[in-house]
Amino acid sequence: MLKRKSFWLISVLVIVALALVACGEEEKGLGGKLEVFSWWTTGGEAAGLQKLFDLYPTVCPGDVEIINATVAGGAGFQARQVLTTRMLGGDPPGSFQVHMGHELTDTWVTTGYMEPLDSLFEEENWKDVFPKGVLDIISYQGKPYSVPVNIHRANVLWYNKQVFSANNLQPPATFDDFFRVADALKAKGITPLALGDVEVWSSTHLMETVLLGSLGAEKYKGLWTGDTDWKSADVTKALENFKKMLSYVNSDHSGLTWDQANDLVIQGKAAMTIMGDWANADYQAKKFTDYGWAPPPGTKGMYQALSDTFGLPKNAPNPEAVKCWLKVAGSKAGQEAFNPLKGSICARTDCDKSLFNPYLQSAIDDWAKDAIVPSLAHGAAASQGWVTEINDAVTLFVTDQNVSSFQQRLAQACVEAKVCR
Amino acid sequence: MQTGGAAGKTGAFSRLPRLPFGKLFRSVSWDRRIAVALIVPSTVAVAVFVYGFIGWSALVSVSEWDTVRPDYDFAGLRNFRELFSNFRFQLDIRNMVVFTVLFVLACLVIGFGLAALVDRGIGAEGVFRSIYLFPMAVSFIVTGVVWRWLLAPRAGVNLLFDRAGMDSLKYAWYTDPTVLHVPSESRLGEALDFVGLGFLADAHFGLPLAMISVVIAATWQMSGFVMVLYLAGLRAIPEEMKEAARVDGASEFQVIRHISLPLLRPVTLSAMIILGHVSLKIFDLIVAMSRRGPGFATDVPALFMFETTFQGGYFARGAAISIVMLLSVSLLVIPYLIWSLRREARV
Numbered sequence: 001m002l003k004r005k006s007f008w009l010i011s012v013l014v015i016v017a018l019a020l021v022a023c024g025e026e027e028k029g030l031g032g033k034l035e036v037f038s039w040w041t042t043g044g045e046a047a048g049l050q051k052l053f054d055l056y057p058t059v060c061p062g063d064v065e066i067i068n069a070t071v072a073g074g075a076g077f078q079a080r081q082v083l084t085t086r087m088l089g090g091d092p093p094g095s096f097q098v099h100m101g102h103e104l105t106d107t108w109v110t111t112g113y114m115e116p117l118d119s120l121f122e123e124e125n126w127k128d129v130f131p132k133g134v135l136d137i138i139s140y141q142g143k144p145y146s147v148p149v150n151i152h153r154a155n156v157l158w159y160n161k162q163v164f165s166a167n168n169l170q171p172p173a174t175f176d177d178f179f180r181v182a183d184a185l186k187a188k189g190i191t192p193l194a195l196g197d198v199e200v201w202s203s204t205h206l207m208e209t210v211l212l213g214s215l216g217a218e219k220y221k222g223l224w225t226g227d228t229d230w231k232s233a234d235v236t237k238a239l240e241n242f243k244k245m246l247s248y249v250n251s252d253h254s255g256l257t258w259d260q261a262n263d264l265v266i267q268g269k270a271a272m273t274i275m276g277d278w279a280n281a282d283y284q285a286k287k288f289t290d291y292g293w294a295p296p297p298g299t300k301g302m303y304q305a306l307s308d309t310f311g312l313p314k315n316a317p318n319p320e321a322v323k324c325w326l327k328v329a330g331s332k333a334g335q336e337a338f339n340p341l342k343g344s345i346c347a348r349t350d351c352d353k354s355l356f357n358p359y360l361q362s363a364i365d366d367w368a369k370d371a372i373v374p375s376l377a378h379g380a381a382a383s384q385g386w387v388t389e390i391n392d393a394v395t396l397f398v399t400d401q402n403v404s405s406f407q408q409r410l411a412q413a414c415v416e417a418k419v420c421r
Numbered sequence: 422m423q424t425g426g427a428a429g430k431t432g433a434f435s436r437l438p439r440l441p442f443g444k445l446f447r448s449v450s451w452d453r454r455i456a457v458a459l460i461v462p463s464t465v466a467v468a469v470f471v472y473g474f475i476g477w478s479a480l481v482s483v484s485e486w487d488t489v490r491p492d493y494d495f496a497g498l499r500n501f502r503e504l505f506s507n508f509r510f511q512l513d514i515r516n517m518v519v520f521t522v523l524f525v526l527a528c529l530v531i532g533f534g535l536a537a538l539v540d541r542g543i544g545a546e547g548v549f550r551s552i553y554l555f556p557m558a559v560s561f562i563v564t565g566v567v568w569r570w571l572l573a574p575r576a577g578v579n580l581l582f583d584r585a586g587m588d589s590l591k592y593a594w595y596t597d598p599t600v601l602h603v604p605s606e607s608r609l610g611e612a613l614d615f616v617g618l619g620f621l622a623d624a625h626f627g628l629p630l631a632m633i634s635v636v637i638a639a640t641w642q643m644s645g646f647v648m649v650l651y652l653a654g655l656r657a658i659p660e661e662m663k664e665a666a667r668v669d670g671a672s673e674f675q676v677i678r679h680i681s682l683p684l685l686r687p688v689t690l691s692a693m694i695i696l697g698h699v700s701l702k703i704f705d706l707i708v709a710m711s712r713r714g715p716g717f718a719t720d721v722p723a724l725f726m727f728e729t730t731f732q733g734g735y736f737a738r739g740a741a742i743s744i745v746m747l748l749s750v751s752l753l754v755i756p757y758l759i760w761s762l763r764r765e766a767r768v
Contacts, residue, residue: 077732
């Protein structure tokens with residue numbers, strides 16, 4: 001009886017030990033699932049993301065099943081809502097796309113939802129390959145919290161070359177130029193500036209380029225630190241410019257998305273549009289080649305930047321697999337595979353320029369020499385709460401065009417964001 | 422047999438003091454017990470998931486929680502004060518009132534019209550009834566998407582008008598930023614200003630035309646439902662009463678006006694309550710169709726609540742909006758419940 005018992009005991013122990021050994025062996029490679037959350041659902045974005053996924057098994061040993069969790073919607077408006085619910089509900093994805101800057105820091109880092117990535121950055125020597133300005137923006141209390149995959153430029157004026165040459169016009173460099181060109185186009189029955197702000201960030205995007213062009217890089221940056229007074233006469237002048245620009249947009253702007261506004265430029269119904277450089281990928285996808293680009297009025301020599309980054313949430317499932325994903329996203333091979341398709345430039349400084357199309361090559365040159373300023377509409381310049389307050393004020397201003405009450409609301413939003421007094 | 426078993430088991434615990442519940446329990450019939458057992462799970466679920474979370478929302482609405490990190494410090498009514506001075510919320514209240522009034526009115530009128538027509542004893546009544554009722558089977562999201570396309574300024578019905586050469590009928594629909602209001606320079610505006618009601622002549626105080634497009638979509642969906650309510654009501658009116666009126670020489674219109682309509686008053690009230698609480702809480706239709714609209718012309722409290730909470734992270738403000746919405750719905754529903762309970766008591 002006792003013998004029999006001990007026999008069973010021993011055999012159970014042996015089985016458990018064998019199982020443990022087997023598990024231990026498996027730990028050498030990565031396993032399980034890795035969920036990557038983003039709003040990259042269309043065209044080049046999705047293709048670029050797939051390239052990163054394809055690269056994953058070559059860098060990370062083991063057999064990890066990648067779950068591509070996407071929520072459609074420009075600038076991640078819808079995705080952010082889903083993300084908030086999941087993070088607060090204790091169900092964080094493995095890694096999620098988030099804009100570099102205040103959108104990440106103020107929302108998730110200062111509140112303690114993210115893991116610092118300093119050891120990963122040291123292992124990979126990333127402090128040497130990412131520009132100092134970018135490292136500063138992704139760090140909080142000296143530690144980096146996310147891996148930037150790309151750099152987009154917000155301040156680009158796109159124009160239909162054929163419309164411009166048919167009317168003997170040059171892309172405008174100053175606001176006076178712009179209004180002169182716009183008047184000439186309007187007289188010909190062509191919409192001067194295409195806008196599609198069914199999602200309000202498009203009008204905020206237009207406003208931020210006008211603020212930058214009117215105030216200049218230093219004063220523009222000061223808006224987000226409290227050094228530039230929102231009630232000042234300079235800001236009034238900038239908002240007047242914005243108001244005047246709005247008088248040249250298509251009347252159905254509130255029913256269109258930004259890419260539908262782009263279609264107006266492609267069809268020659270509109271001459272220009274001010275949109276981030278993801279518009280370039282849109283033109284390519286739609287096989288339109290007769291377009292040119294220039295900095296919007298007053299923003300020559302300034303690079304209004306935003307970046308998509310990935311981080312590691314606390315309590316994320318399968319953190320080792322996530323860390324390896326971040327390794328892929330920050331690697332030279334990863335960024336060179338991703339960015340030409342996404343239509344952005346590398347956040348790293350050592351990418352091969354020849355892989356990129358002519359627009360992006362010019363952007364790479366500008367990135368190296370221009371003054372870098374953060375984008376508002378895309379989360380780099382201000383916290384999410386502040387951006388939504390500004391978006392609300394912009395929504396009303398676009399129709400009621402009351403500069404003084406608009407300026408008052410913007411000043412109030414700065415106070416509510418606890419940046420201004 | 423069942424009760425006998427229960428009594429046998431209690432024997433083992435006979436030394437313990439007997440609780441009066443035992444007697445009470447045994448006096449309750451087995452049927453009752455099953456009934457209670459069946460009700461308890463859903464009661465508990467409702468208590469937790471409805472009333473519990475209403476209570477929690479109320480708690481959040483008086484807290485300082487305005488980032489993603491919960492913060493239950495007591496803020497008093499500050500969130501509500503700030504909310505009512507928030508320009509977006511003021512516009513939302515305007516839109517909510519405009520939408521509710523137009524939508525309920527349109528549904529009642531069209532619904533009654535359809536019911537009166539179907540009630541004429543036409544052939545294939547079932548077919549017509551189904552056609553009018555079908556839109557209700559579609560979700561508001563689908564309705565929103567369909568009408569978004571139909572009323573898109575460069576597509577849909579505008580294209581139809583364009584092809585038909587009726588350019589004058591082309592309209593901006595839900596992208597029209599116009600707000601019909603009393604001009605402050607007009608004599609009426611000046612008079613209002615004089616008596617201290619200047620805000621009534623404010624450029625934002627009026628009827629946002631973009632809202633009409635949304636009302637069209639919502640009415641398309643819900644008027645069939647009102648038709649069915651009215652149809653049931655009409656069928657319940659004894660034919661003799663109408664016959665008597667006709668014998669007395671009443672015209673068909675007079676029969677409707679003096680017989681049918683007064684007898685349909687309870688139906689109208691029920692329809693108003695049902696439509697009213699749908700329209701006060703409307704969210705999905707707006708999200709799919711026009712979102713906030715030009716200058717918040719089609720924005721509603723539910724959309725503001727969703728955006729400010731899940732985009733802006735202002736959880737306390739979002740909860741305050743929900744509480745205001747709850748109160749506005751209860752203002753509508755509670756008097757109705759009291760009224761109908763009293764009526765039941767009388768019957």
